[in-house]
Amino acid sequence: MAQHIDLAEEIHWASRRDVQSRFKLFNNLDRVLHWVETGQSFPILVNMTLTNRCNHRCPLCTSREYLDDRTMPTDDAKRIIAEVARLGAKAIGLGGGGDPTCHPDLAEIISFIGSQGLEVALNTNGQLLDAAIIQAAIRHCTWIRVSLDADSSETFKKTHGLGEEAFAQVVHNIGALVEEKRRTGSEVTLGTTYLVGPHTLAGAFHATSKVRDLGVDYMRLRPFFEWDQAAAHGDEEDRDASGRVRPSRAYAARVAFQDEMVLQLARCESLNNDVFLASFPKERTLAAGQHQSRLHKACYVHHFETVVSADLKLYPCCMLEDNAKYSLGSVAGKSFEEVWTSQGRRDAYGRVDFSDCPNPCMLEKHNELLWELKHDELRPETRVSDLLAASRTKYPHANFL
Helix, strand or coil: CCCCCCHHHHHHHHHCCCCCCCCHHHHHHHHHHHHHHHCCCCCCEEEEECECCCCCCCCCCCCHHHCCCCECCHHHHHHHHHHHHHHCCCEEEEECCCCHHHCCCHHHHHHHHHHCCCEEEEEECCCCCCHHHHHHHHHHEEEEEEECCCCCHHHHHHHHCCCHHHHHHHHHHHHHHHHHHHHHCCCCEEEEEEEECCCCHHHHHHHHHHHHHHCCCEEEEEECCCHHHHHHCCCHHHECCCCCECHHHHHHHHHHHHHHHHHHHHHHHCCCECCEEEECCHHHHHCCCCCCCCCCCCCCHHHCEEEECCCCEEECCHHHCCCHHHCCEECCCCCHHHHHCCHHHHHHHCCCCCCCCCCCCCCHHHHHHHHHHHCCCCCCCCCHHHHHHHHCCCCCCCCCC
């Protein structure tokens, strides 16, 4: 059973710029209520994979099976951005897929998003950030997040597949983002992430300390999605003949790892102060390697966000991107509105049965609340007074789910 929502804690962390609040959707309550009544909603957030190219070779990348040279034409990107702004989208997320810095016109696209009155966020490995991208991003982005995932070049090799020179460049570029933010007085939130697994945990505290000293606003620590593979990464004795980790050993490794993980993540949180926040998704992290039963029987959050792939197809979320089973349709030669309101999209999202979804999912809490609202099944753990108070609370980055 899900734990009771502690609204006081939610509001406390919101004031500390915790960008992960489960109540974000309630800052768009009109959209939520319209969807409850009609089943229809245009997305609040449109995530765009500008390119499938990537300059890193992360061994456990969730996109590694479809990394290639597919790149969204800049004119198409601008056309889609302008249309979704007209339809009522509030934010554009740039990530991947590949890394958005591999798109030749990234700085121009970021500036165009800003000109349309939309919020924009940039998620990148950070190595190819140049002066033009940094200036555009600091000027227009609500937040920028760099996937660091290492405290040293040795760990960086394990997580990103590259060595000392690349790691040093990423760290330098994080510093350049901080410098530009200070120079311009921008209110952009600068963050970093660190993927936690048995082969990376030892560096978590050092990495968190490093980025705090660089001047970023937060470090988000989170578990690898492919936990079993992370548990056996680099340990051939834990793999069977096909290369998959042996389940019994994966379980034993997870149990042995649990206590140390809690201690190390608590150490990271001890670095928090008035201008820096280290955090991790507690339920997802402590459930790493374990499949959880879902209280909701359908995915509803895709009504409020979507992904446009580099080849101009729509998908419900980044974890289902490039899976033909879940393609909502193509906006190549078609308007976004035409595809979004089509029977083909309805058929596609009806096929989302969680069989290809991570468990737990990073959008789990949104889906739980939407299920309860849609089916009028508020559990005792979800008090109406909590929901009403949440709708009056200004959550940071509310348009980024």
